[in-house]
Amino acid sequence: MADEPLPVPADRLPRHVGIIMDGNGRWARSRGLPRGEGHERGADAVRTVVRAARKMGISALTLFAFSSQNWDRPPEEVFHLMELLRRYLHEEREEILENGIRLVSVGQIDRLPAHVREPLEELKAASASNRDMILCLALSYGGRETITAAARDLARAALRGEVDPDTVTPEVFERFMESSRLLPPLDLLVRTSGEHRVSNFFLWELAYAELHFTETMWPDFGRDDLVEALVDYARRERRFGKTSEQVAAVAEPAPAEPAHGGSAR
Ligand code: FPP
Numbered sequence: 001m002a003d004e005p006l007p008v009p010a011d012r013l014p015r016h017v018g019i020i021m022d023g024n025g026r027w028a029r030s031r032g033l034p035r036g037e038g039h040e041r042g043a044d045a046v047r048t049v050v051r052a053a054r055k056m057g058i059s060a061l062t063l064f065a066f067s068s069q070n071w072d073r074p075p076e077e078v079f080h081l082m083e084l085l086r087r088y089l090h091e092e093r094e095e096i097l098e099n100g101i102r103l104v105s106v107g108q109i110d111r112l113p114a115h116v117r118e119p120l121e122e123l124k125a126a127s128a129s130n131r132d133m134i135l136c137l138a139l140s141y142g143g144r145e146t147i148t149a150a151a152r153d154l155a156r157a158a159l160r161g162e163v164d165p166d167t168v169t170p171e172v173f174e175r176f177m178e179s180s181r182l183l184p185p186l187d188l189l190v191r192t193s194g195e196h197r198v199s200n201f202f203l204w205e206l207a208y209a210e211l212h213f214t215e216t217m218w219p220d221f222g223r224d225d226l227v228e229a230l231v232d233y234a235r236r237e238r239r240f241g242k243t244s245e246q247v248a249a250v251a252e253p254a255p256a257e258p259a260h261g262g263s264a265r
Helices: 024-029 035-056 068-072 075-091 093-098 114-126 143-159 170-174 178-182 223-235 244-251
Strands: 016-020 060-067 101-106 133-141 188-191 210-213
Touching: 024 035, 035 060, 035 075, 035 133, 035 223, 060 068, 060 075, 068 075, 068 133, 075 093, 075 114, 093 101, 093 114, 101 114, 101 178, 114 133, 133 143, 143 170, 143 178, 188 223, 210 223
Parallel strands: 016 060, 016 188, 060 133, 101 133, 188 210
Antiparallel strands: none
16 A cells, blocks of 8 residues: 555556566776675665555565576675665664565575575565565576476475376466565566676566666666666556557446447347
């Protein structure tokens, strides 16, 4: 539920927004600062954007906070990012619980160090009955890795005789994707820092999402940038493979037949 006037009509608001938070390093370098400072300011931007999204009534927000490939960064940078996550979970705990936010995660969280995994699991459990917004952290997350895991689970289910391979459709497969159990369909992907890639994020979920790219570096991303993305999204016509005319016909149903004397066709 929105707490403030909406920048777009409520029925044009995306239910689920995913953000690839990019540009922390370049933000720092352009200021002569160490990369870590960019991540620190990036964590501040996370706080701002989560708050703004909740106030605007967005149902679900997924933040790509650490990819499966980010483990290959220098150990001191990985350590710093883990420390930022630990701090975030500690410092935002009350705000998350008091504001009706349900925390969930996607990704291989068993790879996270205990000092991140344990508070993450604790806050996920403590916030499980919250209903105002889902905040999903994509951690140790890769789109290909997730699809592969779903394929493995599906193969196991088939071996147990629970699934007939001939009946596997995209809808059946999707039931094995962790995101489908936790989140509404992805409506809008935002990527910051001027890069035009999806970088192994939500590969399955992106099939019909709208894409919004901005030059803003993640540490500078704030409420106004989120509003700009929402306004851009609200202008889009989502056709899901249909024609404009078909979409318009669903949006504006044909006038009702007259009660008497109308044609039965
Ligand atoms: C990409 O910027 C950003 C990341 C790999 C990490 C994102 C992490 C945060 C925003 C902070 C911690 C998160 C939470 C949820 C508290 P980059 O380092 O690749 O930037 P560059 O492309 O400019 O080098």
